[in-house]
Amino acid sequence: MKLVIAKDYDEMSKQAARLLADEVTRNPETVLGLATGGTPVGMYRELVELCRTEGIDFSRATSFNLDEYVGLPGHHPQSYRTYMEQNLFSHINLPADQTNIPRGDAADLAAECQRYEQAIAAAGGIDIQVLGIGNNGHIGFNEPGSGQETTTRVVQLTESTIQANARFFDTIDEVPTQAVSMGIRTILGAKKIVLLASGEAKAEAVRRMIEGEMTADVPASLLQQHPDVTVIVDEEAASRLS
Numbered sequence: 001m002k003l004v005i006a007k008d009y010d011e012m013s014k015q016a017a018r019l020l021a022d023e024v025t026r027n028p029e030t031v032l033g034l035a036t037g038g039t040p041v042g043m044y045r046e047l048v049e050l051c052r053t054e055g056i057d058f059s060r061a062t063s064f065n066l067d068e069y070v071g072l073p074g075h076h077p078q079s080y081r082t083y084m085e086q087n088l089f090s091h092i093n094l095p096a097d098q099t100n101i102p103r104g105d106a107a108d109l110a111a112e113c114q115r116y117e118q119a120i121a122a123a124g125g126i127d128i129q130v131l132g133i134g135n136n137g138h139i140g141f142n143e144p145g146s147g148q149e150t151t152t153r154v155v156q157l158t159e160s161t162i163q164a165n166a167r168f169f170d171t172i173d174e175v176p177t178q179a180v181s182m183g184i185r186t187i188l189g190a191k192k193i194v195l196l197a198s199g200e201a202k203a204e205a206v207r208r209m210i211e212g213e214m215t216a217d218v219p220a221s222l223l224q225q226h227p228d229v230t231v232i233v234d235e236e237a238a239s240r241l242s
């Protein structure tokens with residue numbers, strides 16, 4: 001794993017945005033793997049700014065998001081589709097039909113998971129996958145116990161993840177308890193991975209991801225076997241690294 005320690009959140013966001021922008025410039029047909037949550041908001045803001053100032057062209061790119069809550073239709077204010085529209089898609093020239101997010105409201109979720117895996121394969125696989133990390137070491141919504149054989153599937157969110165995500169909802173009871181998430185195998189299939197982490201609360205998860213043993217108990221540690229992972233963290237998130 002390549003480790004980059006940025007001074008703070010803004011610096012982390014700028015470095016990540018630059019990496020994505022360079023990738024799309026180098027290969028206009030890049031297949032992007034995207035994440036949601038609080039961490040990448042600054043990266044998307046910087047990426048939109050780079051598009052404005054440098055005219056980065058996303059017209060031939062494709063995107064696949066990591067996950068979506070089960071039960072929320074795409075237009076729900078807390079859906080990850082809405083998040084992506086607000087933070088990125090409505091600001092850049094990536095055609096809507098080249099953006100992919102699992103359908104959390106699909107009638108047949110098992111078929112939706114299969115369709116999603118096939119769509120990624122049909123696009124030639126993911127070129128660069130952006131990840132955040134949960135306090136418990138999850139990536140995507142692959143909670144502790146998710147092994148490296150897992151592919152896109154319906155997952156049960158842990159109590160700690162539900163609590164962490166309650167900040168985006170009016171009450172904790174509104175937070176969905178399940179999600180559709182790419183699996184560890186899906187994520188490891190990406191050619192390049194960039195993982196972002198910011199703040200003291202992530203420091204222990206970052207330490208276990210990088211310095212701990214490779215175990216499904218800390219799903220992010222399974223990234224140690226991937227040949228091209230860049231971890232961009234701020235100083236607080238790096239504070240427990242030896």
Ligand code: F6R
Pocket residue numbers: 034035036037038039040066067131132133134135138139140141
């Ligand atoms: C988001 C995702 C999650 C988050 C993680 C960290 O698509 O898959 O793994 O990256 O829960 O979330 P934040 O950034 O809100 O701390």
